[in-house]
Amino acid sequence: MRIDAHIHFWRLARGVNTALSADMTAIYADRQPQDLAPLLARTGIDAIVCVQASETLGENLFMLGLAERHDWIAGVVGWLDPGSPALDEELAALTTIPRFKGIRPVRNDNRSVRWMLDESLADGWCLIENTDLTVDLLVQDWRELPIVTQLAQRYRKTTFILDHCGKPDIAGGQSDEWMASIDTLANLPNVVCKLSGLLNCAAPGADASVIRPWSDHVLERFGSHRVMWASDWPPLDLVAHYARWSAVSDDLLAALEPAQRERILGATAASFYRL
Numbered sequence: 001m002r003i004d005a006h007i008h009f010w011r012l013a014r015g016v017n018t019a020l021s022a023d024m025t026a027i028y029a030d031r032q033p034q035d036l037a038p039l040l041a042r043t044g045i046d047a048i049v050c051v052q053a054s055e056t057l058g059e060n061l062f063m064l065g066l067a068e069r070h071d072w073i074a075g076v077v078g079w080l081d082p083g084s085p086a087l088d089e090e091l092a093a094l095t096t097i098p099r100f101k102g103i104r105p106v107r108n109d110n111r112s113v114r115w116m117l118d119e120s121l122a123d124g125w126c127l128i129e130n131t132d133l134t135v136d137l138l139v140q141d142w143r144e145l146p147i148v149t150q151l152a153q154r155y156r157k158t159t160f161i162l163d164h165c166g167k168p169d170i171a172g173g174q175s176d177e178w179m180a181s182i183d184t185l186a187n188l189p190n191v192v193c194k195l196s197g198l199l200n201c202a203a204p205g206a207d208a209s210v211i212r213p214w215s216d217h218v219l220e221r222f223g224s225h226r227v228m229w230a231s232d233w234p235p236l237d238l239v240a241h242y243a244r245w246s247a248v249s250d251d252l253l254a255a256l257e258p259a260q261r262e263r264i265l266g267a268t269a270a271s272f273y274r275l
Contacts, residue, residue, distance in 0.1 A: 002046050004231050005048075005229065005230040007050050008051055009033065016058065024238065033069070039242040043242060049273055054079065060079060060100070064097060064099065075099055075273045077134070077136050101274060109138075111140055114144065128158060134159045138164075142174075152190055160191050161228075162185065162193045164201075165198060166182065170202040186222045191222075192226045192228065193228075195227050195228065200236065224259075225263055229253075229264050
């Protein structure tokens with residue numbers, strides 16, 4: 001079973017997708033399951049994980065409603081604020097829903113993730129830690145990866161999933177510090193990494209040979225049992241189409257053993273998201 005572990009849907013009329021702007025012409029339009037389904041069929045994807053695209057509780061209802069109508073949406077990673085005064089009740093409600101698998105806490109599009117270490121959030125993180133929910137981590141600045149490490153060290157019972165390999169600066173060739181941060185993070189057994197977003201981090205027209213040093217480093221440090229493949233569609237459309245990233249990924253994974261590829265392309269996501 002091949003799984004895309006990171007998909008977003010949005011409907012602009014809802015007025016909640018503040019990270020989008022009209023100058024993002026390639027993706028500034030509704031992106032819904034009917035738009036994605038043909039792409040999945042062409043690339044042999046069996047199921048997806050839908051990830052929050054707005055910082056609202058209503059986002060959870062929107063995604064769960066889509067999942068009820070499309071059985072190939074196997075899991076939902078929603079939005080919650082660990083500082084919410086009603087977090088206990090919000091968790092109690094959402095954890096009763098089988099397809100609700102995890103959360104991705106985001107504030108101000110996570111232009112910085114330093115807010116996650118605020119001591120006032122400790123009780124909230126502890127409440128989250130006492131559930132089976134995973135926590136996806138969106139890091140916009142790879143230099144803040146040490147913050148993710150601190151968070152994962154504090155809450156070792158929580159499974160943290162690093163989105164998009166921490167967004168390395170492939171275009172700028174800044175690899176040494178990012179690689180060192182990945183090394184430290186990968187030493188924590190409660191951290192998993194998504195192999196996604198790398199074409200968006202590279203210069204236009206990049207191919208597998210350009211991003212291979214970064215993908216190889218993630219694969220070597222995390223191992224196939226803690227790496228899951230994903231597309232990050234529709235943001236992927238800013239730089240490439242879905243089939244291109246699928247083909248580039250196949251090239252990046254070609255040297256691995258079949259069992260390793262199987263884990264990365266589906267089994268790891270199925271395991272950690274409990275699909």
